[in-house]
Amino acid sequence: MKKHLKKIALWAIGIYLAGGIALYFVQDKLLFHPEVLPESYKFKFDVPFEELLIPVNKEVKLSAVLFKAERPRGMVLYFHGNAMNINRYAKMMRNFTRNNYDVLILDYRGFGKSTGRLTEEALFGDALLMYKVARTRFAPWQIVIYGKSIGTGIAAQLASVRDCRRLVLETPYYSLEDVAGDVAPIYPVGWLLKYKLPTYTYLPKVAAPVTIFHGTEDETVPYESGKRLEPLFKKDDEFVTLEGGEHNNLNDYPLFHRKLDSVLSR
Template identity: 30%
Template sequence: MGTATSSMAAKFAFFPPNPPSYNIIVDGASGKMRISDVNQSDNVDVLKLSTKRGSEIVAMYVKNQSASLTVLYSHGNAADLGQMYHIFNELSVHLNVNLMGYDYSGYGQSSGKPSEQDTYADIEAAYKCLEETYGVKQEDTILYGQSVGSGPALELAIRLPNLRAVILHSPILSGLRVMYPVKRTFWFDIYKNIDKIPLVDSPVLVIHGTEDEVVDFSHGKQLWELCKEKYEPLWLKGGNHCNLELYPEYLKHLRKFISAIEKLPRPRNVSEQPKVQSDQPSNNADPNKEKSRPSTDHREKGRPSFGRREKSRLSASGREKARASTDKRDQKSRKSLDRNMKARNSTDHSERARNSFDRLGDMVRSVGLCNVDCLKQTAAEV
């Protein structure tokens, strides 16, 4: 019963584009990998990364020479890198950041099959690449999780005590809660974000549409209420699950958030470094027991937001202390992979930021992205 229920929950969550929207091609002269059917950019690296669970995933890294921060973007459910390629390039320009996006196992040209555990290994491999290949430090990294991508983003966030910030875009409380208004967390649920968000020490921005027909607006609102370090949220009136990028407020608010984060002092290194190479999520219960445990649905609300005024600064209190792990397997910390490696020098300059956001909106319209609409529909069909 338990295995069947867990398998069913996993099926609700993963619907990679079929067929994939792109292929990988190798330039005969340079030997560089490229994504097919897109206008190539010299400031984009395409990579294949091995995960600890045996998959080989595809990632892309957009270099911005003037950037001081790097965004690690976990995309939504019904998208792959071919669809996100131009959007990632535009976000890099408009937000003045480096940006790495990646396809989950079984998505695009990544090998393997998608599962909760594989997405955790996937984001871990992408983050490790940022550290080892591009010299990106934890304290200069922002995790961005869109819809289902909020799951791997928060799983990694609770393991990075010096993380700069987190952005949650139409996030889910948990997989089961998308389909049913349950008040307790069951062991067979997936992406238990509701239990992880209070453990995140870095500032968190939540973006959600008030008319989201797939992941109810209450998911984003409750996650924001449970944050330790709140930033002024963006509730887009009338926005649904697939069109938030079309609102002018979307990029404006992101730019405001990035600017506020850049003004914060960089978090100091702490003696305890994160462990990002675990085989199981931090809050998994005994898989042989079908017991439920209390949820944080009605947990005390977090501290008031400190980002409501244009000039207000994010609070950095408590950022010098490492967070104690809630699971014994996290007691042994991984040694930092930071070897002071320098980021690759690029001879290519990123495209200058434009005066309007119209082009990004056109891209979103053209690909027609919709990221987790399968969740409720599949539940209804079952």
């Protein structure tokens, strides 16, 4: 009987360890779902735009699109979610151009026409390049940093090291470890994750006003994870709850547009 139990225990341990190893090596595929575009691909949008190719080094080039407002009074740096490419998020750009902001949106490495290997360090470095592009056109007090989903950690980190007019986070997480812990609670995800994106460590370092949007029925980043950021707020920061809102439908809520229009006009 003891031998039988020992054999079962060894099998269980083996399966557990194999699962942890698999989780470590496939986490990029679990976290990121890019859609690659050929180098010859031409973007087509029904609003004025300019396609940019931002060189990082000889091997890495970043694909970006600058959406143009008619009379821009500033620029939004938009860090998108973990799926597809710029095409998926283009419909959101009107939220900013109609408020007289240009919008610069970047595809992460391996997304769209951007090349190079994706790492957390690369995400932060590429965000700094976006900021440098914005600074050639606008002053810090005219720059809004905006993050959506996985882009919220990137946006928050950038705003913690560079001045801006405002930081806006749509469906943010306390940290990726916080979210991953709900998905794989039996594993020490803090050790396994290559991407930490601890938003909670960046927010206290952000001098600019912060606005967060989160839906109560978010099936991807739990509302509770975003809500954990609220105690880190400064006096005038704001957490906007969208009752019944899910991860990808906040743009359908009139309250979202009223609040966003309000913060962009300040």
